[in-house]
Amino acid sequence: MRNLRKPAGKHLKITVSQGIGFCSGVRRAIKIALAAAGRSEEGVLTLGPLIHNPQVVIKLQQVGVRPIRRLTRSGGVLVIRSHGASPDVVARAGKLGYKVIDATCPFVRKAQRQARKLHQMGYQVVIVGERAHPEVKAIRDHIEGRTLVTDSSNHVKRLKFGDRVGIIAQTTVSVKLFAAVVGEIVKRAREVLVFNTICIETARRQDRAAKLASQVDVLLVVGGKNSANTTRLKHLCEMICSRTRHIETADEIDSRWFRKGDAVGIVAGASTPRWLVEEIVGRLREL
Ligand code: SF4
Structure with missing residues (x-):
């Protein structure tokens, strides 16, 4: 200190x-976006702000990294943010003629992989995190089937679970919350598999x-x-x-x-x- x-x-x-x-994921995403913007005369686009910091987003816009609200037919270079994106969004961007550059944080990519693995192994997937956060939305979209998202151990107390439950975390939730939710689910399901996907x-x-x-x-x-x-x-x-x-x-x-x-x-x-x-x-x- x-x-x-x-x-x-x-x-x-x-x-x-x-x-x-x-953090390393944000640094990496900015580096990728700036490099791509330097190679493209029109600059690059991101679906939503590249990072959740308004002061940095303004500076990035000045050097050609521009957030858009939705995909359009006008195409361009699209950088996937560190939060990741749903496979559908990436596929749609490709069809609309965007050149897609992936800057998903490796920690987020790992959470997506673990969620898919749990689903393929037949576990009911629970994500500890915020339902509306883009990272959580993208993780859910990597799984065909229903997932449960929760950010409260009290919420979990009111739910019923199947026999086999697989749990992962949004990469930025607190260890305390994750442990509390896992602790409650363990009391309610016969088999629980936990992947701690909180980024170090x-x-x-x-x-x-x-x-x-x-x-x-x-x-x-x-x-x-x-x-x-x-x-x-x-x-x-x-x-x-x-x-x-x-x-x-x-x-x-x-x-x-x-x-x-x-x-x-x-x-x-x-x-x-x-x-x-x-x-x-x-x-x-x-x-
Ligand atoms: S997962 Fe961790 S390293 Fe990656 S962007 Fe989020 S906070 Fe940063």
């Missing part, structure tokens, strides 16, 4: 969590955030308000540090959040660039 002391004013003691900056980088980020939250007076969680993994970090930290705030940029900082001499911790989501965190540190030093 880096300790950055402010010489005057509120005398905040600022600690930035280790391992901030893009998410698990590490959550551990570091929880540790830092326990050591500071105020915790700032930096990242897109539309980012699932950042929102999860916020939920995790506010259970430990009641003065947790989720912000996207330095402009949202309110000096009334801080008392003189407060220890302030900063953690960030997997799609938050380092420069946004550095701007926030700079603003805190001015208080």
